[in-house]
Amino acid sequence: MTTIPAFAPQAYAPPFNSEITPPVSIRPTRGIASPQYLWPQNATLNISLFNMSDKAKDYIKERIKLWQPHTNLKFNFIATPDGDIRISGRGDGSGNQSVIGTQARNRPIDQPTMHIDLVDKTAQALNHSIRHEFGHALGLEHEHQHPDNTIHWNKKELLDATELLGINEAETKFNILTVFDRNTTIYSAYDQKSIMHYSVDSELTTDNIGVPLPVELSEGDKAFMRSLYPPTLETPAS
Numbered sequence: 097m098t099t100i101p102a103f104a105p106q107a108y109a110p111p112f113n114s115e116i117t118p119p120v121s122i123r124p125t126r127g128i129a130s131p132q133y134l135w136p137q138n139a140t141l142n143i144s145l146f147n148m149s150d151k152a153k154d155y156i157k158e159r160i161k162l163w164q165p166h167t168n169l170k171f172n173f174i175a176t177p178d179g180d181i182r183i184s185g186r187g188d189g190s191g192n193q194s195v196i197g198t199q200a201r202n203r204p205i206d207q208p209t210m211h212i213d214l215v216d217k218t219a220q221a222l223n224h225s226i227r228h229e230f231g232h233a234l235g236l237e238h239e240h241q242h243p244d245n246t247i248h249w250n251k252k253e254l255l256d257a258t259e260l261l262g263i264n265e266a267e268t269k270f271n272i273l274t275v276f277d278r279n280t281t282i283y284s285a286y287d288q289k290s291i292m293h294y295s296v297d298s299e300l301t302t303d304n305i306g307v308p309l310p311v312e313l314s315e316g317d318k319a320f321m322r323s324l325y326p327p328t329l330e331t332p333a334s
């Protein structure tokens with residue numbers, strides 16, 4: 097099972113990244129980020145989880161915390177639903193979504209900034225989705241839209257495949273085909289192992305080269321995150 101990203105076209109405001117599960121595979125620094133959406137250095141992010149069981153909360157928290165050692169941000173999980181990052185877990189088939197970093201401030205406080213679809217998901221899909229969506233929440237963009245990506249999309253096949261999933265052409269372009277502008281993003285080397293990359297079905301490319309679904313933070317993801325929010329050095333024991 098692979099994940100095709102489907103976002104609201106840029107013209108829609110505010111963009112809410114929506115990941116969709118397609119019948120085919122589509123699909124990181126190493127990373128790419130939009131600097132205007134990064135959180136302040138050393139910020140404490142209050143994180144709310146709701147519309148899910150306590151077990152699901154623990155499962156998601158455990159995976160979110162994997163980003164922690166690679167940032168100087170503090171992840172503070174709170175019991176009320178009014179956090180800086182508000183994660184809903186309802187299983188209504190609406191897919192996985194997150195705003196990018198501080199875009200969360202533009203959403204009404206009573207609305208989630210991230211959604212994790214907990215219904216009928218394999219452990220592999222959840223492992224990808226939770227890490228991936230929280231990467232968006234920290235300010236990361238899609239690696240497959242990196243200016244140096246090497247994917248040779250068969251655009252007609254891709255558009256046909258996404259149309260079958262109910263994703264229109266504008267969304268497919270916004271979430272998959274559009275390549276980020278070098279002048280408005282921060283990026284390092286293109287990394288197909290990034291958690292921010294979608295899987296790519298080889299049948300949707302002109303060179304029959306696909307990309308497997310990443311389920312772990314790559315070394316590039318860790319290094320890129322550390323460059324965005326450099327962890328403070330530990331004070332040597334005196």
Ligand SMILES: [Zn+2]
Nearest residue numbers: 101113115238
């Ligand atoms: Zn995404």
